[in-house]
Amino acid sequence: MKKVISLALAASMALSLAACGGAGSSSAATDSAAATGEGAAAAEATTIKVAAIETAYGTEMWQKVADAFTAQTGINVELTTDKNLEDVIGPSMQGGDYPDVIHLATGREAALTEQFIKGNLIADITDVLSMNVPGEDVKVSDKIAGGFTETSLTNPYNDGKTYLAPMFYSPCGLFYNAGLLKEKGWEVPTTWDEMWELGDKALEEGIYLFTYPTTGYFDAFFYALMYSTGGPEFFEKATHYEEGIWDTPEAQTCFDIVTKLAQYTNPITPAQANDQDFTQNQQLVLDNKAIFMPNGTWIVGEMAEAPRADGFEWGMTALPAVSEGGDRYSYTWFEQCWIPSGAEHQDAAKQFIAFLYSDTACQIFAESGAIQPVLGIADTLEGDNKLFYSIYDNGAKAAMGNFAAFTAIPGVEVRTAFFDPVNSLVSGSITEQQWIDGVKSASDQMRANIIE
Amino acid sequence: MNKNKGRSRFLVLCLAPATILFFVFMIIPTLNVFRMSLFERGAYSPNETFVGLKNFQMLITDTQFIRSMQNMILLVVIVTIITFGFALVFAAILTREKIKGQNFFRIVFYIPNILSVVVIAGIFSAIYKPENGMLNSIIGLFTTMTDPILWKGETLVIPSLIIAMVWQAIGYYMVMYMASMSAVPESLYESANLDGAGRVTQFFQITIPLIWTNIRTTLTFFIISTINMAFLFVKAMTSGGPNGASDVALNYMYSQKDAGLYGYSMAIGVVIFLFSFALSAIVNKATDREPLEF
Numbered sequence: 001m002k003k004v005i006s007l008a009l010a011a012s013m014a015l016s017l018a019a020c021g022g023a024g025s026s027s028a029a030t031d032s033a034a035a036t037g038e039g040a041a042a043a044e045a046t047t048i049k050v051a052a053i054e055t056a057y058g059t060e061m062w063q064k065v066a067d068a069f070t071a072q073t074g075i076n077v078e079l080t081t082d083k084n085l086e087d088v089i090g091p092s093m094q095g096g097d098y099p100d101v102i103h104l105a106t107g108r109e110a111a112l113t114e115q116f117i118k119g120n121l122i123a124d125i126t127d128v129l130s131m132n133v134p135g136e137d138v139k140v141s142d143k144i145a146g147g148f149t150e151t152s153l154t155n156p157y158n159d160g161k162t163y164l165a166p167m168f169y170s171p172c173g174l175f176y177n178a179g180l181l182k183e184k185g186w187e188v189p190t191t192w193d194e195m196w197e198l199g200d201k202a203l204e205e206g207i208y209l210f211t212y213p214t215t216g217y218f219d220a221f222f223y224a225l226m227y228s229t230g231g232p233e234f235f236e237k238a239t240h241y242e243e244g245i246w247d248t249p250e251a252q253t254c255f256d257i258v259t260k261l262a263q264y265t266n267p268i269t270p271a272q273a274n275d276q277d278f279t280q281n282q283q284l285v286l287d288n289k290a291i292f293m294p295n296g297t298w299i300v301g302e303m304a305e306a307p308r309a310d311g312f313e314w315g316m317t318a319l320p321a322v323s324e325g326g327d328r329y330s331y332t333w334f335e336q337c338w339i340p341s342g343a344e345h346q347d348a349a350k351q352f353i354a355f356l357y358s359d360t361a362c363q364i365f366a367e368s369g370a371i372q373p374v375l376g377i378a379d380t381l382e383g384d385n386k387l388f389y390s391i392y393d394n395g396a397k398a399a400m401g402n403f404a405a406f407t408a409i410p411g412v413e414v415r416t417a418f419f420d421p422v423n424s425l426v427s428g429s430i431t432e433q434q435w436i437d438g439v440k441s442a443s444d445q446m447r448a449n450i451i452e
Numbered sequence: 453m454n455k456n457k458g459r460s461r462f463l464v465l466c467l468a469p470a471t472i473l474f475f476v477f478m479i480i481p482t483l484n485v486f487r488m489s490l491f492e493r494g495a496y497s498p499n500e501t502f503v504g505l506k507n508f509q510m511l512i513t514d515t516q517f518i519r520s521m522q523n524m525i526l527l528v529v530i531v532t533i534i535t536f537g538f539a540l541v542f543a544a545i546l547t548r549e550k551i552k553g554q555n556f557f558r559i560v561f562y563i564p565n566i567l568s569v570v571v572i573a574g575i576f577s578a579i580y581k582p583e584n585g586m587l588n589s590i591i592g593l594f595t596t597m598t599d600p601i602l603w604k605g606e607t608l609v610i611p612s613l614i615i616a617m618v619w620q621a622i623g624y625y626m627v628m629y630m631a632s633m634s635a636v637p638e639s640l641y642e643s644a645n646l647d648g649a650g651r652v653t654q655f656f657q658i659t660i661p662l663i664w665t666n667i668r669t670t671l672t673f674f675i676i677s678t679i680n681m682a683f684l685f686v687k688a689m690t691s692g693g694p695n696g697a698s699d700v701a702l703n704y705m706y707s708q709k710d711a712g713l714y715g716y717s718m719a720i721g722v723v724i725f726l727f728s729f730a731l732s733a734i735v736n737k738a739t740d741r742e743p744l745e746f
Binding site for chain 1: 514515603695708
């Protein structure tokens with residue numbers, strides 16, 4: 001009898017242990033199939049899996065869009081959203097189980113999208129552009145605003161084919177407290193010379209000219225800076241790591257401006273420029289301890305609850321021009337949506353992407369503050385967003401694109417080579433020349449490994 | 453005979469679950485790390501190419517990796533020494549001396565250990581904040597500071613990490629030492645007292661030798677846990693910044709995986725594995741003494 005009991009105990013222990021091991025793949029999926037009803041289910045039984053990153057816009061809009069898509073096409077959608085989407089879908093993708101549509105931008109720390117680009121693992125969706133938007137009689141390419149499907153962010157291999165669909169765009173620029181400038185009677189600088197003048201004036205009153213959340217925010221800043229010093233041509237060459245490009249006067253101007261800006265930066269910035277404390281750097285602007293910071297339109301929502309100086313009012317400006325009358329640029333940051341080439345239901349997935357540009361979807365997204373890059377959307381905006389999105393109507397040019405993809409090189413990344421040293425420039429532990437040398441040597445290796 | 457057979461079957465049944473799970477979730481992945489360090493592949497791409505020891509060759513010339521290893525070794529050494537010293541002294545005081553509120557101190561020292569690292573990172577974020585942070589405010593009471601001290605700035609970030617890690621670890625080791633110290637018979641101290649030995653002499657001549665086995669074990673714990681903890685603290689507190697000043701090897705391994713260099717990051721894993729193994733073995737050998745009994 002005793003033996004039987006101990007056997008039973010041993011067996012139950014084995015079972016419970018095994019159960020612990022198997023429970024690793026908890027599912028964060030929220031099933032929207034229930035919303036389809038019986039009518040649509042009869043038409044087509046396809047279910048596509050959509051995985052979307054949860055950002056400041058929330059997840060509700062994705063559920064609504066998925067429901068609207070199902071109602072329109074009869075294709076069921078199994079939606080997964082998470083703030084750390086990489087950790088949720090990553091393990092199963094390593095096992096060969098891919099979602100059909102992934103909405104996840106480049107530039108995140110886990111760099112999942114970049115890895116798929118580098119590995120040639122993304123399906124070509126050029127034909128989506130000539131598809132009709134489900135439920136409408138318009139081609140997708142006629143809806144997407146000009147230029148969005150011609151950048152290296154959507155066509156990473158420079159072969160004229162589109163692999164990533166442009167999503168929610170946001171003009172990036174320098175954000176500041178408009179109330180403070182008004183109160184002090186300071187003008188928003190239009191050239192860098194005026195910028196330095198303002199910096200000296202502000203410092204006398206104990207206000208620093210500049211801060212940045214983390215060095216990651218320098219990408220949009222630096223892209224726009226490259227555009228304004230050398231125009232699109234220089235940008236194109238620089239982002240393809242052309243030989244000798246960093247020795248040109250245009251490049252030198254970029255380096256000089258960032259270095260000088262580092263001297264005008266609030267010195268406590270680098271100590272808080274990490275993922276844990278970056279909001280404290282943003283707080284510096286709200287507390288009038290720094291005037292400008294590079295950021296995107298999401299900042300308004302992100303800092304909505306934060307305390308702020310009296311009379312605070314968000315303002316946003318494009319980068320100052322290099323010389324009087326020169327071009328001013330504002331980088332257009334946008335997210336991407338794509339289909340892994342290992343996805344099961346490619347056709348249905350393409351329909352879903354096309355649907356993301358429909359009037360219905362655009363409206364649902366806009367209600368949550370996510371603005372799709374479709375023509376004429378700026379006219380429908382209200383509040384702060386109206387001001388931000390009208391930046392291009394007020395004389396600023398749009399800067400788009402990014403550094404060309406290269407096969408991964410140990411220890412060499414765009415951010416660590418180009419932008420992280422700004423922290424050291426601010427604290428004064430490296431010189432401008434050391435930074436430039438680092439950029440050059442990284443750039444040489446990137447050129448050698450560029451993906452064409 | 454029959455009874456014996458049933459018994460061994462029972463033993464096998466009892467041991468099988470743990471053995472199988474250990475094999476599947478520990479041994480196979482570990483072997484896999486070694487295998488994958490010889491290949492180059494992205495985390496999500498299905499194809500891998502055999503590159504032999506190329507990953508390790510590149511490691512030697514990768515200055516960022518070398519810096520992250522240096523930081524890790526620095527943390528392991530300094531954190532171990534400081535924690536070890538404090539934990540021993542506190543344990544001795546709390547077991548040997550009659551002080552008021554003994555239990556209170558025991559709990560206070562132990563609490564950091566039950567907090568998760570992310571919570572600790574949040575606490576220290578508030579302490580180290582350049583403006584209105586606790587530390588700078590306290591220092592500001594005594595001197596006039598023109599510029600705030602940047603505790604998470606490039607020069608001070610490693611000492612700041614050390615303080616947080618020591619604070620977190622002291623309680624755990626203190627409790628372990630207290631347990632073995634209280635097992636040392638009181639009579640030994642009494643006779644030492646009669647011989648005129650002071651408290652310090654008693655500590656070094658009686659307490660330390662008698663809990664030596666315990667100290668040896670915890671030293672191994674120190675090495676392994678500091679390597680892991682360093683990653684957690686860096687990840688949660690500084691993300692390796694500013695400009696890589698606080699990067700540690702495990703964090704670098706993680707970032708290289710994200711950069712799409714799965715094989716390379718596995719090579720880093722192999723180096724860390726061998727390093728911690730070797731270090732534990734050396735420490736174990738160096739601290740080998742004839743165990744004393746009481």
